Amino acid sequence: MDITMYHYLFIGLVLFLMGIIGTMLVKSVVKVLILIEIMLLGVNINFVTFSTFCDGIKFDGYILSLFYIAIGAVELAVALYIFYLMYKKKQSDNIEKYNEL
Amino acid sequence: MINNPIIFYIASFLIIMSTFGVLFSKNVIYSLLSAIVVFFTGAIFFYILGSEYNAIIQAAVYGLAVPIIIGVSIMFTSLKKDTYQEKMIHYILIIASGIFILAFVYLLMMSMAMNPNTFNIREITQVNFFDVMSAFAKGIFINYVWAFELISLLLTIVIVGITVIKRRGV
Amino acid sequence: MQNLILDNITLTILIPLWIFLIIMAGRFFSVYVNQGVTNILTLLSSLFGFVVSLIVYKNIGYPLDWSITFIRINDFVIDFGIRVDRLSVILLAILFFISFCVQLYSVSYMKEKTKNYRFFALLNLFNFAMSFLILSPNLFQFYVFWELVGVVSYLLIGFDYEKQEKSNASRRVFLVNRIGDVALISAIIFSSYFMYNYAGNKTFVSLSFEDFNAISVILSAYTSQIIFISICVLFLLAAMVKSAQFPFHTWLQDAMEAELPVSALLHSATMVIAGVYLLTRLVPIFDMNGDIYRAIILIGIITAIMCSIMAILEKHPKKILAYSTSANLGLMFMALGLGNIKAVVILLIAHALMKSSLFLLLPHGENKTFSYTEFYCFCISGLSLCGLILLGFSAKEYSYILINNIWLKYLYTFASILGAFYITKLAISLYGNAEKGRKIKPLELISVLFIIGTSILLYFKIKGWQYSLGAPFYCSICGIVFILILEKLNLLSKIGNCPKIIENINNVQIVKLYEGITNLACNIERVIYSLNIIPKKILLCGVVAFNWIEVNILNRFIKLVAECTKMLSKLDMKMQTKNIQTYNAYAFIFITLILALIIIAYKLILGQVS
Missing domain, CATH: 1.20.5 (Single alpha-helices involved in coiled-coils or other helix-helix interfaces)
Structure with a gap:
């Protein structure tokens, strides 16, 4: 059995969905942040797959996924700092207590 | 790219299982460890898709740097277990995600059925390493140079911004 | 040498922009919050600009140009650059010098105010905009910075935007200035269009000042009389609004809500001279048609006399000075209409220096005490402004010599009598029944002394005593003597109640004029109705039908929409769970x-x- 493009796309989809469902179900803020990164990973796998299978010359998808990695890291750094500040106030990592700015 | 079904299925199994691990482990540290596995397996996916550079970056940033800062923040906050409650909305979510999967699969199938050449799938699956590298160079420094500069600016702004917030002592 | 001059000038006019950015960005990121650094940077930039423009003035021979392509659409090219010639360097030096003095003054004046860093940043931006306006090589760039000057003046006048009156006044100033902006851009687009279609050389479309002679020849040759005159009138309208000439002089009164340093800057070397400067640049166009010059002379002399009378009847000291600015700019217009650019420049310099020192000498708030130093400085500046001593004397006499019409001479002398009259009245109202005892702050005194000292130096530089004593001199003395006699006879307070007619013309009629124009533009329906184009019965039927539709269909539809929105918002309220x-x-x-x-x-x- 041969591996086609759709297998990779399906893996990307599953990662994205698990990430998005997880961000809605999980109550720990740190876990939510990790799951956001997993969502980004799913998106990146989609990009790279399309770039490999449909575009053999320019590889735009590779470069775009590189940018995504950078933006994801930046976003995670800011989010963790905000989480740290909020934790000092609330003394809890339950996302339901983070309901005001 | 490496067209080997065994590697693909092992990697898929690993990535999905460790994602479940992230979701369902009670302790945050264990879910962080599972997340490291997820990120490394993502790097393996990039590698077998033929993009070594992306794989290296993924392994370096997500395999090492991101877990370290998450771990540091977990250590700083010394998390304890909280009691969490479930809600009705979860069932709606699961239904919605089912619809989402169905919709996506349906879209894929339909696009395949409509015109087999829609996605313009290449016959040659072998990618030359040097081609990829030159494409990277062209992309970063010629085609997407503004996006690249913007990303660098963003990183600088984050550094400056965090320093400023720290100085103001929020 | 040429490259050296261009490099230095570019640097000089870009430094204020940098300092503006540094101050605002530094505050935004709270990298530094030191007031002293802000002040010193601002002062140094102005001083540097002044010194550089003096050196350039010494060394410049023929006009220097430097430009890069700014916009290119096929063969339509607009350049961006600078053009340095003697006129622009003189104005640049005056601009930077007065900016320096005013900034020195505002260091102590604005010390107690909150957010004064924004004030200094805006002063820098003002310098930048004005210096680029002065050095712009073509009319498109001129227009860009013309707008920028308007915007920055709006921000500066509304500096205390929390006070309702001030923010309203700044908005009014901005809106009146828009009339001039629209006139200027439409004139530029008109002439650029004709250049594009008729000129063989496509570089003419950018309307650069370098080849303005050829442009004006082509423009007058290829357009009919009416179109050419209307282009000239549009340019003239723009200059009139910016320089506060007769029908548009009201905005200067609104601008009086600003802080003292802002008024001093706005009225002397920056905002208002932009109009005069535009006219001096456009002299080649006006040369094609003598009627335009006659119109400029008429506007100038009417403004000079009208605004002087207003100033006599006004009581508020700042508003007196504002009217006097309009009047002096009217004299500049008149000198320009006579084709006497040198007199315009001397008048401009004299007025800029003296008016800024007069503004800086006004008491802050409702202060009734004064010091003798202040009084002497005020006397020197005031007498110079009405043409008795120093630079003002030279300017008044020099522009009087070249008047060739006897009636114009009479009107000019009448205007100078009135000028002496209102300045003396202002002095009496400020110092007549005040008590000695105020202590003037050292920085403020130094800035005023700088200005007066420079005017004395300039007087010796141009050998001001070479102009003979003429009619304006004696007439001004007559005016002063006359008002002193009135003061002795206690008749002065009776003048204050200004006659109804003049007040009507000034405040009511002009406002009504503006309102009428806006109403006419907005309310086309009313215009059609008043012209009786549509028979009344058809109109009535239409009104009834529309009324029915409105009541039965539109209102119900609107109610339905409102109900739906209400329900949706209730649903939305339930959905807001804060999670x-x-x-x-x-x-x-x-x-x-x-x-x-x-x-x-x-x-x-x-x-x-x-």
């Missing part, structure tokens, strides 16, 4: 629904096609 994850879920569900809808629509469309 982040719920919002996330809503977003996800919505996106899923939209995706499903897209797929259904896609399939339906495909079914239709195949």
Whole structure:
């Protein structure tokens, strides 16, 4: 059995969905942040797959996924700092207590 | 790219299982460890898709740097277990995600059925390493140079911004 | 040498922009909060600009140009650059010098105010905009910085935007200035259009000052009389609004809500001279048609006399000075209409220096005490402004010599009598029954002394005593003597109640004029109605029909929409749970629904096609 493009796309989809469902179900803020990164990973796998299978010359998808990695890291750094500040106030990592700015 | 079904299925199994691990482990540290596995397996996916550079970056940033800062923040906050409650909305979510999967699969199938050449799938699956590298160079420094500069600016702004917030002592 | 001059000038006019950015960015990121650094940077930039423009003035021979392509659409090219010649360097030196003095003054004046860093940043931006305006090589760039000057003056006048009156006044100033802006841009577009269609050389479309002679020849040759005159009138309108000439002089009164340093800057070397400067640059166009010059002379002399009378009847000291600015600019217009550029420049310099020192000497708030130093400085500046001593004397006499019409001479002398009259009245009202005892702050005194000292130096530089004593000198003395006699006889207070007619013309009629124009433009319906184009019965039927439709259909529809919105908002209120994850879920569900809808629509469309 041969591996086609759709297998990779399906893996990307599953990662994205698990990430998005997880961000809605999980109550720990740190876990939510990790799951956001997993969502980004799913998106990146989609990009790279399309770039490999449909575009053999320019590889735009590779470069775009590189940018995504950078933006994801930046976003995670800011989010963790905000989480740290909020934790000092609330003394809890339950996302339901983070309901005001 | 490496067209080997065994590697693909092992990697898929690993990535999905460790994602479940992230979701369902009670302790945050264990879910962080599972997340490291997820990120490394993502790097393996990039590698077998033929993009070594992306794989290296993924392994370096997500395999090492991101877990370290998450771990540091977990250590700083010394998390304890909280009691969490479930809600009705979860069932709606699961239904919605089912619809989402169905919709996506349906879209894929339909696009395949409509015109087999829609996605313009290449016959040659072998990618030359040097081609990829030159494409990277062209992309970063010629085609997407503004996006690249913007990303660098963003990183600088984050550094400056965090320093400023720290100085103001929020 | 040429490169050296251009490099230095570019640097000089870009430094204020940098300092503006540094101050604002530094405050924004709170990298530094030191007031002293802000002050010193601002002062140094102005001083540097002054010194550089003096050196350039010494060394400059013929005009220097430097430009790069700014916009290119096929063969339509607009350049961006600078043009340095003697006139612009003189104005640049005056601008930077007065900016320096005013900034020195505001260091102590604005010390107690909150957010004064913004004030200094805006002063820098003002310098930048004005110096680029002065050095612009073509009319398009001129227009850009003309607008920028308007915007910055709006920000500076409304500096205390928390006070309702001040923010309203700044808005009024901005709106009146828009009339001039619209006139200027339409004139520029008109002439650029004619250049594009008729000129053989496509470089003419950018209307650069370098080849303005050729441009004006082509413009007058290829356009009919009416179009050429209307282009000239549009340019003239722009200059009139910016320089506060007769029908538009009201905005200067509104601008009086600003802080003292802002008024001093606005009225002397920056905002108001832009109009005069525009006219001096456009002299080649006006040369093609003598009527335009006559119109400029008429506008100038009418403004000079009208605004002097207003100033006599006014009581508020700042407003007296504002009217006096309009009047002096009217004299400049008149000198320009006589083709006497040198007199315009001397008048401009004299007025700029003296008016800024007069503004800086006004008491802050309702202060009734004064010091003798202040009084002497005021006397020197005031007498110079009405043409008795120093630079003002030279300017007044020099522009009087070249008047060739006897009636114009009479009017000019009358205007100078009135000028002496209102300045003396201002001095009496300020120092007449005040008590000694105020202590003037050292920095403020130094800045005023700088200005007066420079005017004395300039007087010796141009050998001001070479102009003979003429009619304006004696007439001004007559004016002063006359008002002193009135003061002795206690008649002065009776002048204050200004006659109804003049007040009407000034405040009521002009405001009504503006309102009428806006109403006319906005309310086309009323215009049609008043012209009786549509017979009244048809109109009535139409009104009844529309009324029915409105009551029975539109109102119900609106009610329905309101009900729906109410229900939706109630639903929305229930959905607001303050939980982040719920919002996330809503977003996800919505996106899923939209995706499903897209797929259904896609399939339906495909079914239709195949």
